Amino acid sequence: xxxxxxxxxxxxxxxxxxxxxxxxxxxxxxxxxxxxxxxxxxxxxxxxxxxxxxxxxxxxxxxxxxxxxxxxxxxxxxxxxxxxxxxxxxxxxxxxxxxxxxxxxxxxxxxxxxxxxxxxxxxxxxxxxxxxxxxxxxxxxxxxxxxxxx
Amino acid sequence: xxxxxxxxxxxxxxxxxxxxxxxxxxxxxxxxxxxxxxxxxxxxxxxxxxxxxxxxxxxxxxxxxxxxxxxxxxxxxxxxxxxxxxxxxxxxxxxxxxxxxxxxxxxxxxxxxxxxxxxxxxxxxxxxxxxxxxxxxxxxxxxxxxxxxxxxxxxxxxxxxxxxxxxxxxxxxxxxxxxxxxxxxxxxxxxxxxxxxxxxxxxxxxxxxxxxxxxxxxxxxxxxxxxxxxxxxxxxxxxxxxxxxxxxxxxxxxxxxxxxxxxxxxxxxxxxxxxxxxxxxxxxxxxxxxxxxxxxxxxxxxxxxxxxxxxxxxxxxxxxxxxxxxxxxxxxxxxxxxxxxxxxxxxxxxxxxxxxxxxxxxxxxxxxxxxxxxxxxxxxxxxxxxxxxxxxxxxxxxxxxxxxxxx
Numbered sequence: 001x002x003x004x005x006x007x008x009x010x011x012x013x014x015x016x017x018x019x020x021x022x023x024x025x026x027x028x029x030x031x032x033x034x035x036x037x038x039x040x041x042x043x044x045x046x047x048x049x050x051x052x053x054x055x056x057x058x059x060x061x062x063x064x065x066x067x068x069x070x071x072x073x074x075x076x077x078x079x080x081x082x083x084x085x086x087x088x089x090x091x092x093x094x095x096x097x098x099x100x101x102x103x104x105x106x107x108x109x110x111x112x113x114x115x116x117x118x119x120x121x122x123x124x125x126x127x128x129x130x131x132x133x134x135x136x137x138x139x140x141x142x143x144x145x146x147x148x149x150x
Numbered sequence: 151x152x153x154x155x156x157x158x159x160x161x162x163x164x165x166x167x168x169x170x171x172x173x174x175x176x177x178x179x180x181x182x183x184x185x186x187x188x189x190x191x192x193x194x195x196x197x198x199x200x201x202x203x204x205x206x207x208x209x210x211x212x213x214x215x216x217x218x219x220x221x222x223x224x225x226x227x228x229x230x231x232x233x234x235x236x237x238x239x240x241x242x243x244x245x246x247x248x249x250x251x252x253x254x255x256x257x258x259x260x261x262x263x264x265x266x267x268x269x270x271x272x273x274x275x276x277x278x279x280x281x282x283x284x285x286x287x288x289x290x291x292x293x294x295x296x297x298x299x300x301x302x303x304x305x306x307x308x309x310x311x312x313x314x315x316x317x318x319x320x321x322x323x324x325x326x327x328x329x330x331x332x333x334x335x336x337x338x339x340x341x342x343x344x345x346x347x348x349x350x351x352x353x354x355x356x357x358x359x360x361x362x363x364x365x366x367x368x369x370x371x372x373x374x375x376x377x378x379x380x381x382x383x384x385x386x387x388x389x390x391x392x393x394x395x396x397x398x399x400x401x402x403x404x405x406x407x408x409x410x411x412x413x414x415x416x417x418x419x420x421x422x423x424x425x426x427x428x429x430x431x432x433x434x435x436x437x438x439x440x441x442x443x444x445x446x447x448x449x450x451x452x453x454x455x456x457x458x459x460x461x462x463x464x465x466x467x468x469x470x471x472x473x474x475x476x477x478x479x480x481x482x483x484x485x486x487x488x489x490x491x492x493x494x495x496x497x498x499x500x501x502x503x504x505x506x507x508x509x510x511x512x513x514x515x516x517x518x519x520x521x522x523x524x525x526x527x528x529x530x531x532x533x534x535x536x537x538x539x540x541x542x543x544x545x546x547x548x549x550x551x552x553x554x555x556x557x
Contacts, residue, residue, distance in 0.1 A: 001551045004171060004504045009497075014556065040496045040512055041526025063526065065494035066556070125500060 007118035008125070009066065016070035021077050022059040034146040035062075035135030037127055042068045046076075046135045053084045065128050067119060072132035074113055084140050091133045098129050154455040159447070160536050162187040173506030176541045181326050181354060181485055181532030182510050183376045186440075190380055193439035194432045205431055206405065206422070220431050223438030224421075230441045231371060232362040233388055237420040240394070241429050244385035245353040246276040248372035249320070251387055251424065252349055253280040255397040256370075257318065263289030265317040268346075270308065270332070271297045271522060272325040275515040277351045281320065290317070297522065301328035301477035305336065312344055319348045323355035323371075327516040327528070328477030329460075329485030331355065338367055347393065353377055357534065358456055358483045360449040363388055375433060379534075380440035384433035387424070394420050401426040452535045456484040459533045459542065466546045472553060476528050484533035487514075490549070493556050495527040501552040502529075507545055 002009070029047035036043050044062030048055055058076040063069075079087045090110065097105045097117050107114040119129045138147040160166050165185045168175045177185060197219060203212035205220045221236075228236040242248045261267065267281045271294050278292075285292050293316070295308035303321075312319070319341045324331045338348045347369035352361060356373040363371050370389045376382035389397075399406055399417055403426035409416040417423045444452070463486050467473055472491035490498060499511030510530045513520045520527060531545055 001548075002501060002504055002555055005501065008500070009555075017556075040494075041520065042494075043526070063494075065496040067497070122500065125496070128496065 008122055010115045010118070012074075012112065012115045013066055013070040016073040017066035020060075020069055020073040022073065023061065024059045025061060026057055026059050029059075031139040031142065032145075033135050033139040035131050035138075036146060036148045037064075037068070037131050038148060039127070040065065042128065042131055044068070044072055044132065044135060046072070046132070046139055048136075048139050055079050055082055055084070055087060060132075064131070067116070067125055067128040068131050071116055071129045072135075074116070075132045075136060078111060078113060079136065087136065088140060091137055094133055095130065098126055154451060154535075155447075156455070156536065156538055159187075160538075162189065162443075163536055164188055164191070166536060170506040170508070171504055176505075176507040176544050178531040178533060178537065178541070178545060179508045179510050180357070180534035180537075181377070181514075181530065183382065184357060184379050184534050185536070186379055186381070186436075187443050189443045190436045190439045194381065194436045197432050197435050202432070204428055216431060219435045219438075220429070223434045223441075226438040226441045227386055230361075230445070231356075231386075231388060232364050234364060235391060238388055238391050238394065240387040240389065240421040240424045241434055242372075242385045242387050242424075243383055243430070244374035244376070245351060245372050246280075246374075246385075248370075248385055248387035249276055249349070249351065250280045251400045252320075252370055252372075252389070253284045255400050255424075256347075256393065257281075257284045258288065259396075259398055261288055261290045261317045264315060265290045266293045266311075266313070266315045267291075268293045268295060268308075268311050268316050268319045270295045270303050270321050272301065272303070272328055272330060272332075272516070272519055273320075273322055274326050274351065274353070275517070276353075277320055277322060278518070291315075294518075297330075297519075299523075300479050301325065301330045302479045303330070303332055305333060308337065309340055312340060312346065314344075316341075316344065316346050319346055320351065321348070322351045322353075323361075324352075324358065324483045325477070325516075325519075326354045326485070327487055327514040327519045327530070328479065329482040329487065329532075330477060330479035331359075331481040331483055333481075334366060334368070342367065354483060354485075359453045369393055375437040375440065378437070378440055379443065380437035381430075381433040384430045384437050386437075391420065394424070397424075399423050399426070403427045405429070447535065455535060456533055459537055459539065460484045460486065462539050463531065463533070463542045463545075466542060467549075470546065470549055470553070473549065476523050476525065485530060486532070487528045487530045489525050489528050490553060493553065495529040497556070498529040498549070498552060501555070502545070502548050505544070505548045507548055509545075 026047035030050040031048040042064035047059045049057035116129045201215040203216045205217040224236045341348045349370035350368045352373040357378045375384040406426040476487040495511035
């Protein structure tokens with residue numbers, strides 16, 4: 001019945017929505033930032049534990065739609081063990097993949113995150129996918145305690 | 151079921167024949183904006199093709215024709231809501247502008263530090279923020295009458311909040327997020343007993359029921375054309391003549407003046423005092439055409455048909471496990487707001503869209519209502535006179551299927 005949506009709602013997204021990874025609080029987190037999308041009420045808190053400039057652990061709490069939940073769940077998995085610079089580079093690639101007009105995005109570079117590439121066809125849903133990453137960006141830059149998509 | 155010519159009405163709305171994502175459109179976002187019948191579309195096209203010029207200005211024939219049509223629309227609106235005179239019908243851009251106008255003219259002239267403006271907890275942002283701005287400017291206080299879990303105003307609490315400091319009551323005739331129809335006659339009587347004027351936000355009510363401002367005895371009634379099958383960009387402020395006469399103007403400019411010198415300006419008579427600048431002429435004419443169209447069908451028949459639609463949709467929705475209806479007031483307009491267990495409204499909206507079904511997903515410009523029900527957002531199906539039970543079946547099947555997919 002929902003064949004047209006297969007690019008947007010891939011099985012991996014349903015899986016992460018049902019069983020979000022790293023859905024917990026890091027009590028001794030070095031960074032804690034809240035992300036909020038006032039348009040749909042999505043709200044998440046991102047926790048990072050740093051080891052020098054390496055992200056030793058990442059987790060989140062909050063509630064949102066399937067796209068935003070899967071996006072933040074996948075993100076916490078993929079950024080673990082990455083340096084800040086690597087995570088920032090990944091944010092840029094992800095941003096291009098979900099919002100850019102350039103077809104040449106290297107999907108291999110984003111690994112599993114490629115399942116979210118489908119949102120670019122749904123302008124109303126792009127922010128659901130990017131909320132997690134804007135929150136991470138703020139956490140890495142240590143610039144705010146909360147960010148909003150608007 | 152009473153006979154209601156829904157198929158004939160559907161044929162009058164060209165957009166209902168559109169395919170959306172290769173499927174027949176099921177348009178259930180009428181509380182946000184309704185679609186337009188051909189009569190409205192044609193009236194605008196006809197005006198621009200044959201009768202267009204600026205209004206109230208020229209002696210030339212086209213200006214006379216345009217003025218006649220524009221003022222004719224005002225007369226139609228006067229009759230539609232049974233105002234006493236067309237001087238009480240002020241054209242504005244929409245409900246939002248009408249409320250801002252009252253806040254900044256009536257409000258600034260009559261509401262002072264320590265005074266109170268009373269609203270309810272179910273208001274749209276457009277009946278909250280203009281009063282917050284006024285309160286910031288004047289030092290007045292915004293009071294909010296609470297609602298219960300059915301989405302009904304707790305009337306006793308409302309009445310307790312009416313006091314000597316209350317200078318204006320401003321409430322939704324019908325809630326956009328919940329569908330609740332407020333006991334406005336009772337509200338107005340209680341407020342008037344204390345000499346407090348009442349503004350009714352009629353944006354949602356006016357497409358669904360007969361509105362008679364004299365019978366209601368409201369002091370202001372405001373609504374938008376685009377929810378009433380008319381064009382966007384046009385709306386109406388009704389105000390009792392004596393109140394409008396006493397109010398200072400809103401914006402300054404052409405049209406709203408009678409005589410201008412650099413020393414002083416004499417304002418125009420009602421309703422022109424509040425209509426600075428060239429108005430949205432074609433949109434006003436289009437709204438007049440929408441009212442003609444509705445009068446032919448009859449608002450009472452529309453209300454009866456929509457009540458059947460809502461009852462049918464409510465019954466079907468209650469049968470779906472995991473679905474929770476938000477807003478179960480006894481008196482409701484044709485709005486079904488709901489949430490699903492573990493499925494976010496935005497996912498519901500996207501999934502239904504892929505089936506050609508347009509619903510609204512979000513906070514409906516009523517964030518305090520969402521907070522009260524402790525949901526981030528809801529999905530909302532809002533019905534119009536051109537919707538059918540078959541469309542409600544399509545909606546309910548879509549909801550059941552998406553619940554399965556999310557499993």
